[in-house]
Amino acid sequence: LPAAVTHKTFKATGIHLTLSCTKCHSTGYPGKYxxxxxxxxxxxxxxxxxxxxxxxxTDCRQCHSSNAWLPATGFHTTFKPVGVHVxLSCTKCHSTGYPGKYxxxxxxxxxxxxxxxxxxxxxxxxTDCRQCHSSNxxLPAAVTHKTFKATGIHLTLSCTKCHSTGYPGKYxxxxxxxxxxxxxxxxxxxxxxxxTDCRQCHSSNAWQPATxxxxxFKATGIHLTLSCTKCHSTGYPGKYxxxxxxxxxxxxxxxxxxxxxxxxTDCRQCHSSNxxLPATxxxxxFKATGIHLTLSCNKCHSTGYPGKYxxxxxxxxxxxxATDYNKEHSTCPxxxxxxxxxxxxxxxxKKNGCK
Numbered sequence: 511l512p513a514a515v516t517h518k519t520f521k522a523t524g525i526h527l528t529l530s531c532t533k534c535h536s537t538g539y540p541g542k543y544x545x546x547x548x549x550x551x552x553x554x555x556x557x558x559x560x561x562x563x564x565x566x567x568t569d570c571r572q573c574h575s576s577n578a579w580l581p582a583t584g585f586h587t588t589f590k591p592v593g594v595h596v597x598l599s600c601t602k603c604h605s606t607g608y609p610g611k612y613x614x615x616x617x618x619x620x621x622x623x624x625x626x627x628x629x630x631x632x633x634x635x636x637t638d639c640r641q642c643h644s645s646n647x648x649l650p651a652a653v654t655h656k657t658f659k660a661t662g663i664h665l666t667l668s669c670t671k672c673h674s675t676g677y678p679g680k681y682x683x684x685x686x687x688x689x690x691x692x693x694x695x696x697x698x699x700x701x702x703x704x705x706t707d708c709r710q711c712h713s714s715n716a717w718q719p720a721t722x723x724x725x726x727f728k729a730t731g732i733h734l735t736l737s738c739t740k741c742h743s744t745g746y747p748g749k750y751x752x753x754x755x756x757x758x759x760x761x762x763x764x765x766x767x768x769x770x771x772x773x774x775t776d777c778r779q780c781h782s783s784n785x786x787l788p789a790t791x792x793x794x795x796f797k798a799t800g801i802h803l804t805l806s807c808n809k810c811h812s813t814g815y816p817g818k819y820x821x822x823x824x825x826x827x828x829x830x831x832a833t834d835y836n837k838e839h840s841t842c843p844x845x846x847x848x849x850x851x852x853x854x855x856x857x858x859x860k861k862n863g864c865k
Contacts, residue, residue, distance in 0.1 A: 521548050524576030563600065565607035573600070590617050593645030632669065634676035642669070659686050662714030701738065703745035711738070728755050731783030770807065772814035780807070797824050800852030 513531070520543075522529075534554070535541040546553045551570035558579075559568065566573075573582040584591070584600060589612075591598070603623070604610040615622045620639035627648075628637065635642075642651040651669065658681075660667075672692070673679040684691045689708035696717075697706065704711075711720040720738065722729075727750075729736075741761070742748040753760045758777035765786075766775065773780075780789040789807065796819075798805075810830070811817040822829045827846035834855075835844070842849075849858040 519548075520546055525578060526576060563604075563608065566600075566604075567608065588617070589615055594647060595645060632673075632677065635669075635673075636677065657686075658684055663716060664714060701742075701746065704738075704742075705746065726755070727753055732785060733783060770811075770815065773807075773811075774815065795824070796822055801855070802852060 534543055543554055549571065552559060552568040555570060573584045582600065603612055612623055618640065621628060621637040624639060642653040672681055681692055687709060690697060690706040693708060711722040741750055750761055756778065759766060759775040762777060780791040810819055819830055825847060827850065828835060828844040831846060
């Protein structure tokens with residue numbers, strides 16, 4: 511042992527080589543399978559055939575091989591199974607026998623087998639399933655629109671989101687750049703007086719945030735965080751139409767009138783687009799230093815702009831601090847810088863007999 515035999519009629523191959531002699535010659539030699547040819551699998555396996563698929567062809571070699579009974583690989587002449595079809599059992603398509611109700615279905619006629627799914631999901635859609643589905647997986651479905659090229663957020667939507675009334679539906683023929691055709695309701699609700707070319711502010715990646723490139727007024731700094739209605743509260747283009755980049759007063763006249771009506775209307779002298787406060791100004795005659803940098807504007811311009819200190823030079827401290835001078839030391843020189851500095855007024859040095 512082992513014993514080896516060369517069969518003259520039946521040439522043992524594959525799994526047959528591992529069998530004991532009595533497996534086929536259980537009734538003796540030559541036994542009931544005497545004279546069975548190499549290609550007549552059915553002669554030995556008729557019981558399995560009757561149990562599993564009695565209506566199928568008896569030429570077992572069409573699906574099975576001598577290497578292993580399973581898995582079976584069917585040899586379709588008309589329909590070539592690809593993708594997920596390869597993993598299906600024979601009875602999945604041949605449930606009513608062989609050849610069954612799908613006999614003669616061609617490779618590209620998906621609808622013949624999937625008509626029930628089609629009727630359930632989207633009965634008004636084309637019956638050429640391959641336009642959206644593939645044999646690899648029924649879902650997700652992917653379609654290439656001929657007129658409207660879906661991009662961005664549109665790629666995540668279900669078909670019925672746009673084709674809720676059927677196919678092609680109410681949006682049939684809408685071009686790639688005609689956003690308003692689909693989004694007119696949002697437009698009417700949010701900003702009915704704005705242009706209907708949604709692409710000026712919105713993109714297909716996300717409806718929000720909206721970004722717009724102003725042609726006249728270039729939004730910078732804090733303006734970039736504002737909602738559209740903050741400046742266009744009366745509609746589009748609204749009361750600020752045509753306002754240039756450097757005309758801050760056109761929009762901020764109310765704040766100007768409330769805070770400092772006598773000041774220049776060129777807001778940029780003190781304010782910036784990054785933040786209204788704190789305000790910073792470069793004085794042309796009086797250069798503010800030290801403690802002066804911490805003072806509010808109306809501390810020196812309490813009577814308006816330019817006010818009573820207009821034209822005061824950098825080193826003329828007495829012009830502003832005469833009251834302090836008369837109160838503390840009226841006999842000293844008027845040149846305060848002899849003893850004081852702009853950082854700390856009270857930390858004065860003693861010179862020229864002053865106390």
